[in-house]
Amino acid sequence: MFSVASDAKITFPNGFVAAGMHAGIKRKRPDLGLLVCEVPASVAAVYTTNAFQAAPLKVTQESLGAGRRIQAIVVNSGIANACTGRKGLEDAYQMRKKTADLLGIPEHFVAVASTGVIGEYLPMERVEQGLDQLVPRLQKGDDKFAQAILTTDTCTKQVAVELQIDGKCVRIAGVAKGSGMIKPNMATMLAFITTDAVIDSDVLQSLLWKETDLSFNMITVDGDTSTNDMVITMASNLAGNQPLGRNHPEWNQFRAAFAYVCEELAKMIARDGEGATRLIEVKVAGAGSDETARKVAKAVVGSNLVKAAIYGADANWGRIVCAAGYGAPDLNADAVEVRLGEIPVVREGLPLPFDELEAEKELKKETVRITLDLHQGNGCATAWGCDLTYEYVRINASYRT
Structure with a gap:
């Protein structure tokens, strides 16, 4: 290769x-x-x-x-x-x-x-x-x-x-x-x-x-x-x-x-996003098409609520499924599975019990990996972003001056 x-x-x-x-x-x-x-x-x-x-x-x-x-x-x-x-x-x-x-x-x-x-x-x-x-x-x-x-x-x-x-x-x-x-x-x-x-x-x-x-x-x-x-x-x-x-x-x-x-x-x-402390990688599998997978992945990685939660190392999976839902409004919510790193937090659209401290450790890693399986097909995609920090606001509040 x-x-x-x-x-x-x-x-x-x-x-x-x-x-x-x-x-x-x-x-x-x-x-x-x-x-x-x-x-x-x-x-x-x-x-x-x-x-x-x-x-x-x-x-x-x-x-x-x-x-x-x-x-x-x-x-x-x-x-x-x-x-x-x-x-x-x-x-x-x-x-x-x-x-x-x-x-x-x-x-x-x-x-x-x-x-x-x-x-x-x-x-x-x-x-x-x-x-x-x-x-x-x-x-x-x-x-x-x-x-x-x-x-x-x-x-x-x-x-x-x-x-x-x-x-x-x-x-x-x-x-x-x-x-x-x-x-x-x-x-x-x-x-x-x-x-x-x-x-x-x-x-x-x-x-x-x-x-x-x-x-x-x-x-x-x-x-x-x-x-x-x-x-x-x-x-x-x-x-x-x-x-x-x-x-x-x-x-x-x-x-x-x-x-x-x-x-x-x-x-x-x-x-290297302005003020960023973490890289976020969102992988979507099981979508009805690659295009649907791209829309979901970009919606999740672009959500300010998801980005802020990751900055705070808060395993708020509700923000992830919310973003996925508006990324592809026709997805089957009852089939969605979500993992933070290797920790399952949602299965068949319902919450799973998980160790909050272990999830916090995942969200404090330099690269935070979020995986969604939509169980609706073979479409897949990966998107990347970063967390949203106070430093981002400081940089952009004075960019011109």
Whole structure:
């Protein structure tokens, strides 16, 4: 299958270099990043479904639509460049042009991403001066790029794997940011995935759509869908394998490795939710369909009452079944089974006696696992989230100031 790499940097696959630095968009900490492929790369992307799509998304969609190849992604944090009108769009285009000019590539080979405060203009002089300094810093094994995309995150989020395809070493790596405003609805955070596999853009797009639904679209921190965020995947096609697709004999191995990268990044985002102390994993089995299972899992993991109960280590299973019921109103309440970790608390829709102290221990673990069996079919799904804490309110009460 695949092995997890210890060098989990976005430049792990062949053909990629990156850099990050503090350009002065934020008071301190890296805030400008650049990821570059040495050749035009196959590309795929998914975007937030928020009606207020930020200027960088519009520019990036135009770039990707121009030829289904890109060679660079320029990213800033601190200011989202969202709800900024004509000037914001001009600034996003200028970021694209400046990057293209410095790299000597066509403008439509550059994607643009921004994250941060909504409704403020980018300090373009600082951005352009930063890019002048950033390009000479591009290198293999860079770690600053992962730092430059962060906002309220407490840590970088990176993962990498490698596997054999056609006897060739194929590598996949991913980096993400996301801590608040996380309820993906296509892709509500910034995530960038690189691979050196030989794969066409259309195949890559189909794969990304599917795996996004099973990973990034199955996390929630606070129920808010952002204006800015996206997932972009680039393939340098330098690994030397035969072109990948559904008919390739080792397609399933590649798909599993790609899915692992997406899922690990998604869990890292959920685990690092603003103010969070625990990762919540909700598994639903026995649903009438996978879609029903997804709705139930996301309803439970997104319930503020469930999240607050887990913060307090309160085994209030009533909140779980309540969320499941509004997640799928047609489920058979008399068949539902619920477990906290390995502790059964509900069977056939009725409460079971359980040890409150043992349940409290389960709810104090770093990862809290909730399992529901609906006993109505073979559908299954897993969703991830985090607990709701006082710290979340403190962070978001003063985010802009």
